Amino acid sequence: MLELGLYACVFVLIFSAFLGANAFESIPITVSGTANKIIFDGKWTHEFEWKQSSLNTYSYANNTSIVLRSSHQGDFIYIFLDPITDYYLDTMNDYAVVCFDAANNKSPMSNIGDYCFKTSLQGETSTYQGGYSNGTNHFNKIPNPDGFIGVSAVSDINDRYTAVPHPSYEFRVPTNLIGRESVYGFYFLVYDGHSKNTYTYPQNLEFDSDIGISSPDQWGEIYSPDKSLPEFGFPTISLVLTMVLTLLFTVIVRKNPLTRIRNDKIRF
Known part of the structure; x- marks a missing residue:
């Protein structure tokens, strides 16, 4: 005995130990046959626009909710972030960031295979690459790659979750930049310019960067079951x-x- x-x-x-190392919930990303028809205007434009995509909803303090829709088609990954409880419209101050690490090596310092994309409400869009010793949190701003789209606007009655106007964010990320993999390190941040609160996946992360990027060892994962990858x-x-x-x-x-x-x- x-x-x-x-x-x-x-x-x-x-x-x-296994559960401790994977405290976050991995995100499945589905293949789509309609993502190439998305109208990139920063909001859910019509009833079926983002319907063929994975759905993940995240709840935070103060009754804050953020909806993530994700899919991939051809040479792009498509991300829609919908902070459905942010009813204050702070132009240029509300923003979202999404990050990918094709190696998914969870390193404490970023490397050249780590990419982040930022867009602000009715403002500019930026791309950041890791591996720079002189960059912010080792990320440096680089030119936006060919094919990349990042745009934010105020939602309207076509939003699937609430008719109350709020910021929303659309991204189209080229896989020829970040790499074509079945699983990526993944991170997102949504910043509320009114409350000055940040909301992240994985949840409740801290960061030293003024652009809202935490170190890659804190990122979660997004994976593609339809690429012959077993569920993570x-x-x-x-x-x-x-x-x-x-x-x-x-x-x-x-x-x-x-x-x-x-x-x-x-x-x-």
Whole structure:
């Protein structure tokens, strides 16, 4: 029994470590057949515009909610951020940032494979690349790449979640820049210029950057199940469970008197 208890303790420790390392919920991103028809005006333009995309909703303090829609088609990833409870319209001050890391190496310092994209309400759009020793949080502003779109506007009655006007943000990110992968390190931030609060995925992150970028080791993940990628996390869990169950079964068989008798008869 002591041996069995030791194996159980090992399992609990391994499983706890796994959960601790993946405290965020990974985001599935779906393939779309209609994303190339999106009208990039910074809002949900018509009933079906972002319908063929993954849906994730995040809740924060003060009854704040942010909707994320994501999809990919061809050479682009499409992101729609909808802070549906921000009823104060702060032109140029409200903004959103999305970041991708194709290597998903969770490094504490950014590298040249880390890219972030920022757009402000009815304002300008910027692209940032990691790996710069003199940049803000090691990110430096670079020219916007070909094919990239980032735009923000005030929502209208076509918004799927509320008819109350609020900022919303649309992005089209070229995969020839960030790399074509089944799983990316992923991060977003939405800044409310009225309350001066920031809302992030993963939630409640801190950052030193004035552009709102946390270090890549704090980013979550976005993955594509339709690219033959198993749903994130389960392969690792299955491997751990298989190992532990095999060990437990071996211990039980060895300690079972009937098994020992059968083995003795076979040897006889």
